[in-house]
Amino acid sequence: MVDIKLEINCLFLIGQTMNSSNIYNPTTRHPSSQFPQIKTLKDLQQVHAHFIKTRQIHDPLAAAEILRFYALSNHRNIEYARAVFNQIQTPNCFSWNTIVRALAESSVSEHPPEALFLFYRMICDGLVAPNKFTFPSVLKACSRIGNAQVGRRVHGMVVKFGLDDDEFVVSSLVRMYVMCGVMEDAHSLFSRSVADCGDLNEKKQEGNVVLWNLIVDGHVRLGEFGAARELFDKMPQRSVVSWNAMISAYAQNGFVREAVEMFRDMQIGDVCPNYVTLVSALPAIARLGLLELGKWVHLYAGKHKIGIDDVLGSALVDMYSKCGDIEKALLVFEQLPKKNVITWNAIISGLAMHGRGKDALDYFSKMERAGVVPSDVTYIGLLSACSHGGMVEQGRSFFNHMINVVGLEPRIEHYGCMVDLLGRAGLLExxxxxxxxxxxxxxxxxxxxxxxxxxxxxxxxxxxxxxxxxxxxxxxxxxxxxxxxxxxxxxxxxxxxxxxxxxxxxMDIRKDPGGSWIELDGVLHEFLVEDQSHSRAEEIHSMLEEISNELRLEGYKPNTTQVLLNVAEEEKQSALHYHSEKIAVAFGLISTAPQSPLRIVKNLRICEDCHSSIKLISKIYKRKIIVRDRKRFHHFEHGLCSCMDYW
The missing domain is CATH 1.25.40 (Serine Threonine Protein Phosphatase 5, Tetratricopeptide repeat)
Incomplete structure (x- = not known):
C-alpha cells in the first residue's frame, strides 16, 4: 500500500519537475549531481519523480542516493525510505546499510526490531555480505531493544566476517554490552582492545579514549560511581566527553561536591569545558550556592562564544536564583533570545524561593501572554510562591485552575505544596x-x-x-x-x-547535623554547630563574642525556647551562640570588606533565634546578609527580612 502511495505521489509531481530546472539538470548524466539544491521533502519527491520518469531509478547508484536522502538526510521520511528500498530489485551493501541504519536510529520503538529483521534478511539472502559499516547500526538496534542475547549472536557474526579488530565495530560492541548492562562482556572486550596502549598512533589513541569513555559510562549507568571514578583516574588520555560523563553523573545523582570538584580539576588540565560541560556543572554549582564559580561559568560562555540558548539560559537562571542573586537571574532571563516553558519555570521558581510571590505571579501572566503553555512544573513554582507569600486564596485558585482548566493531573509535589501552603497559614485541619x-x-x-x-x-x-x-x-x-x-x-x-x-x-537513628557554608574567593568554608575546626577558629570566636555584645546593646534577648535541651538557661544561651549560620556570618564579617554582602547556605530550616539575630546583625554591621535555608531565601537588610517573618 505504501509503495503504491509513493508511486502516485512521485508520478503526480512529474509535471512539476518539467518546470523545475532549479531542482535538477536534465542534461546531467550522473544522478548525484541533482541532489545538492534539495531543500524540502517536496523537492526530494520531485527529483524522485524525475528518476522514475527517466527510468534512472533502475540505476543502483541513483536508487541508493534516493534511499539515502529519504532515510538519513534532513528530509528523512522512514515510510518513503522503506518503500524505496522495497522497490530496489537487488540492493547493494550501501542500500542495506542505509535502511538498517535509518531504522536503528529511529525514535519509533518498532523500528529497531525491524532493523534487526532486515539484517537477518540480508544474511539469509546471501547476495551481499555485511561490512564494517553494517554492524555498528545492527548493534545499535540491539542496544535500543536491550537484548544482549541477540547482541551476542551479532558479535559472533562480527568474528565470522573478520571484523573483530575494526575499532568502530569494537566500540559498537562495547557500547551494546554497556547499554544492555552486561559489564563483564564489555570489560572483556575493553581489556583486550586497550591491552597494548603504550605504543599507539594518534588515531588509535582516540579510539581507546572512546572505549574508556564507554566503560566508564557503563559503571555510571549501574550506579557504580566508585568503579567509574577509579577507571576515570586510570585513563591514559581524557577527552572532553570523559570529563562531561563524570561531571554529569555526579551532578545528576546528588554528588554535587564531587561534580564541582571534578569541574575544577578539569579547568586545571588541558581539556577546555564545552557547552555540555557548562550545562552539566551548573546544577551542582547551584545546589551548593557557589555564586563566584557560577559567574565564572557565565563569563566563560561569553568569552569562548558558547551560545546561551534556552537550555544553558535556563541553567544560568536557576544557578543565579539558587545562589542568591535573583536580580542577575532576571537580567539573564530577559536577555535570552528564545524562551521556552523550562526557562519560564526557572524564573518563576526562582522568584518563589526568594519570597517574591507577586513577581512570580506577574511572570506567569507574562508567560501566558507569550503563548507558552504551562507545565505541571510551572504550577509547582506558582504554588510554592503562594505558600511563601501566605497567598492562600491564590494558591487554591491555581490548584483548581491546573486541574479543571488546563487539565493537568496533580502530582504528589502539587499536593505537598498545597499542604505546605495551608499548614503555614494555620489551616491544619x-x-x-x-x-x-x-x-x-x-x-x-x-x-x-x-x-x-x-x-x-x-x-x-x-x-x-x-x-x-x-x-x-x-x-x-x-x-x-x-x-x-x-x-x-x-x-x-x-x-x-x-x-x-x-x-x-x-533503632540507631541519628539526627542530621545542622550545617552552614559560605563561599569566599572560590573556596567553600563549611561549619557545623559549635564548630571549632576552622583554621581561624579563634578569630571567629572573638567575632561571635563581639556580635553577642552588640546584640545585647540593641536590646536583643536570646530566644531559648529554640534550645530543645533540658539544661540551664545559661547553657541554652551558649548553645544558641554557636549555631552554624551564626558561625558562618561571623567568619564572613572578618573575611570580607565592610558593607559587602554575605551569602550563607544552610542545610536545615533557619531557627527563630538565628532569624532574629541576623536581622539585627544586618543593621549593626550595615551588611546585606542572604541566607538560603532548606525551604527558601531570607534577604536580611537594615534590620528587616524579605520574608516579613512569615516562613
Whole structure:
C-alpha cells in the first residue's frame, strides 16, 4: 500500500519537475549531481519523480542516493525510505546499510526490531555480505531493544566476517554490552582492545579514549560511581566527553561536591569545558550556592562564544536564583533570545524561593501572554510562591485552575505544596483533609510538610498523630522523631523527649547535623554547630563574642525556647551562640570588606533565634546578609527580612 502511495505521489509531481530546472539538470548524466539544491521533502519527491520518469531509478547508484536522502538526510521520511528500498530489485551493501541504519536510529520503538529483521534478511539472502559499516547500526538496534542475547549472536557474526579488530565495530560492541548492562562482556572486550596502549598512533589513541569513555559510562549507568571514578583516574588520555560523563553523573545523582570538584580539576588540565560541560556543572554549582564559580561559568560562555540558548539560559537562571542573586537571574532571563516553558519555570521558581510571590505571579501572566503553555512544573513554582507569600486564596485558585482548566493531573509535589501552603497559614485541619482525600497514596514528604506545620503552629495533638504515621512509613528516617521530640521539648515535656530519644538510640537513628557554608574567593568554608575546626577558629570566636555584645546593646534577648535541651538557661544561651549560620556570618564579617554582602547556605530550616539575630546583625554591621535555608531565601537588610517573618 505504501509503495503504491509513493508511486502516485512521485508520478503526480512529474509535471512539476518539467518546470523545475532549479531542482535538477536534465542534461546531467550522473544522478548525484541533482541532489545538492534539495531543500524540502517536496523537492526530494520531485527529483524522485524525475528518476522514475527517466527510468534512472533502475540505476543502483541513483536508487541508493534516493534511499539515502529519504532515510538519513534532513528530509528523512522512514515510510518513503522503506518503500524505496522495497522497490530496489537487488540492493547493494550501501542500500542495506542505509535502511538498517535509518531504522536503528529511529525514535519509533518498532523500528529497531525491524532493523534487526532486515539484517537477518540480508544474511539469509546471501547476495551481499555485511561490512564494517553494517554492524555498528545492527548493534545499535540491539542496544535500543536491550537484548544482549541477540547482541551476542551479532558479535559472533562480527568474528565470522573478520571484523573483530575494526575499532568502530569494537566500540559498537562495547557500547551494546554497556547499554544492555552486561559489564563483564564489555570489560572483556575493553581489556583486550586497550591491552597494548603504550605504543599507539594518534588515531588509535582516540579510539581507546572512546572505549574508556564507554566503560566508564557503563559503571555510571549501574550506579557504580566508585568503579567509574577509579577507571576515570586510570585513563591514559581524557577527552572532553570523559570529563562531561563524570561531571554529569555526579551532578545528576546528588554528588554535587564531587561534580564541582571534578569541574575544577578539569579547568586545571588541558581539556577546555564545552557547552555540555557548562550545562552539566551548573546544577551542582547551584545546589551548593557557589555564586563566584557560577559567574565564572557565565563569563566563560561569553568569552569562548558558547551560545546561551534556552537550555544553558535556563541553567544560568536557576544557578543565579539558587545562589542568591535573583536580580542577575532576571537580567539573564530577559536577555535570552528564545524562551521556552523550562526557562519560564526557572524564573518563576526562582522568584518563589526568594519570597517574591507577586513577581512570580506577574511572570506567569507574562508567560501566558507569550503563548507558552504551562507545565505541571510551572504550577509547582506558582504554588510554592503562594505558600511563601501566605497567598492562600491564590494558591487554591491555581490548584483548581491546573486541574479543571488546563487539565493537568496533580502530582504528589502539587499536593505537598498545597499542604505546605495551608499548614503555614494555620489551616491544619484543611491540610489534613486534603491529604486523606488525595487520589494518590501520600508519601512521607507530604506528611513531613504537615508535621512541620504542626510544630510551627504548636498543635501537639495532630503532631503526635502525624509523627506516628511517619514512623510507620519511614521507620528509620530521623525527621519524624526529631520533630516530635522538638514539639515535646517546646512544651517542656522532658520525659516524652527522653522517651523519643531512647527510641532513636535503640533503632540507631541519628539526627542530621545542622550545617552552614559560605563561599569566599572560590573556596567553600563549611561549619557545623559549635564548630571549632576552622583554621581561624579563634578569630571567629572573638567575632561571635563581639556580635553577642552588640546584640545585647540593641536590646536583643536570646530566644531559648529554640534550645530543645533540658539544661540551664545559661547553657541554652551558649548553645544558641554557636549555631552554624551564626558561625558562618561571623567568619564572613572578618573575611570580607565592610558593607559587602554575605551569602550563607544552610542545610536545615533557619531557627527563630538565628532569624532574629541576623536581622539585627544586618543593621549593626550595615551588611546585606542572604541566607538560603532548606525551604527558601531570607534577604536580611537594615534590620528587616524579605520574608516579613512569615516562613
Amino acid at each position: 484543611e491540610a489534613e483533609e486534603l491529604i486523606l482525600n488525595m487520589p494518590i497514596q501520600p508519601d512521607d514528604v507530604i506528611w513531613k510538610a504537615l508535621l512541620g506545620a504542626c510544630k510551627v503552629q504548636g498543635n501537639i495533638e495532630m503532631g503526635e498523630r502525624v509523627a506516628k504515621i511517619l514512623m510507620d512509613l519511614a521507620p528509620h528516617d530521623s525527621g519524624s522523631y526529631v520533630a516530635l521530640s522538638n514539639m515535646y521539648a517546646s512544651l517542656g515535656n522532658w520525659e516524652a523527649v527522653s522517651n523519643v530519644r531512647l527510641l532513636m538510640k535503640d
